[in-house]
Amino acid sequence: MRSHSHRDPWELSRSSVAWTTVVNASWLYFTQCIQAALLYRSSLALFVVTEAFAYAGFIAFWYKAAASNPNQTFYTPLALVLYFALASFHHGIQHHTSSRDIGSDIRLGKLSYAIIRPFPYLLQALLRSIAFTITYGVLLLPLLVIAVKLVPGLSQELAKGWSIIPWWQYPIAIVIGIMASCLIRIVIGLLAFDMSQVWGPDTLFIALYYSASGVIFPIDLLPATLLAAAQWTPMYYMVGFPVLTLMGRISNTEFNEHASRGLIVLLATSAIVAILWRRGIKRFEAIGI
């Protein structure tokens, strides 16, 4: 019998978890999530087609609405079209399902395996969300480009916004947006901690998402008080913040303020994730699905 104390040299490092190991495993897991998503070609194609219809519907509706009211100057019809082209894109790229994934992980026993492996489960959930976001981003970017090319004057409208904002503002806004989206969806998954019970928190999330994100109406049309309240929710950062930034509708001072507030919201949401994880894992351990 071979003695365990004389096995391969790599075993010497068993008692500690090296950060390089976590980084390597995270990168590999992240790329594998993208690979897995790309295997479902027909689902992805259907998703793109559905999103294209949503783009067209939103843009046509709001263009008509703005054009029928020539007295308002807050949004020109062209600005509204741009807003919804960008909002649809940001909505689409965050269309992943990490909340339900956590539920299915529990049902299928994946969580059992995950929590007895030296690789943090919540990191996996986060990586999976980001991987899906990027996958959908790559798929939907051509739709956005087509919309901008097809609608006369839209590319100039976009360029107008770009000329106002410093180039680094949008990457910050989109990273805050993606992180807010990932964390809030993980919160939903952890609130239920079970796929069959996720619909309740998910419905609540959808209601808040529609009211506070700016996905179905331009978020800065909200009265000031409601807008200030929305800016303390993760939903605002999912769509409204990056879109308004890209359109140059937020001044530099406002951007710094919103970005700082966004970071506070992210920290608060992370704390909620940690609390819910501890609560959920206790519940999971009590029944041991």
Next chain:
Amino acid sequence: MNELAINIQNLEKTYSTFKKDAGFSGAIKSFFVRQTIRIPAVKTMSFSIAKGEFIGLLGPNGAGKTTLLKMMTGLIPPSSGSVTAFGQFDTSTRPPAYLRRIGMVMGQRNQLHPDLPAIDSFKLAQAIYGIPDEPFERRLKQSLHLFEIESKLNIPVRKLSLGERMKMELILAILHEPELLFLDEPTIGLDFNAAKQIRNFLAETNRQFGITIILTSHYIKDIEELCKRVILINEGEVVYDGSLAGLDVRVQGERLFNIETVDESSHSKIMQWIASSEGQVKMTQDVSSNEGISFAVNSQKVGETVKEIFQLVGPHAIRDMTINERSLEDVFAEIYSRRPGATSVSEERD
């Protein structure tokens, strides 16, 4: 004394769940008021497992095997008592150093990514456990060869058969060379050949690398071929802890009679004779009609028993009579049917 892989002291686990009355009214009632009940899944267990042992954890459905296995891995914490691994780890806290030394396979759960080929899950395990290329490649090659599934390495897991998938699951579980391997019904639903290959693989893994293996299974073949020690659990308690050979002696020491009589009066006479035998003859099946009577007697008394029965009812009253060795299944069934603690069947262990 061997070093211990697992030491369990006064372990208990109680679940809370709720009852719901049948039907729609029950659902409405349960929506507002729930009657919580506590179910003791494991009741005060204490035993230890030495390094390198191959243990069979047996028991009927709901006996507490999987709960026990989950507490040993650290998946669920005990209600009271402790599980200490390798003399230093409290498993309920799931210390990373412990997790790196264990592996687990659950026959009805998947660890492999279903959409990707198994090689991707293997590579991820290599990255998670920090396994260098050389030992990783060597162990993977050996395992694939042993299972004869080299050609399936690059096929998405969801396209593999159940047997192939389970083989891949086992390979995944041992790639990081765990010192302790937990297997929860790994051969469930597999055909004869696949189950046999898995048994060979486990025997070889245990023999060659000295991995401690704890196996739950309902298949006697798994236990007979692999486990030198078995722990029988019923209603959350250990009802037998000893060698399989010890059980085998009990089995081999008895013969099972099956008798069919031609009439009711002969049947009754035999039943009365069994009742008056003062435990020398043990009923193994409760039969109230004249269709058949099953009982076990000491193998030394087979001739004497046949003679007594013929004298009692005469040879023409017997329609059919068979005498067989008792199978392990029969013995397990008999032990399971006893109330835990009512009869001590534990074998003294060192």
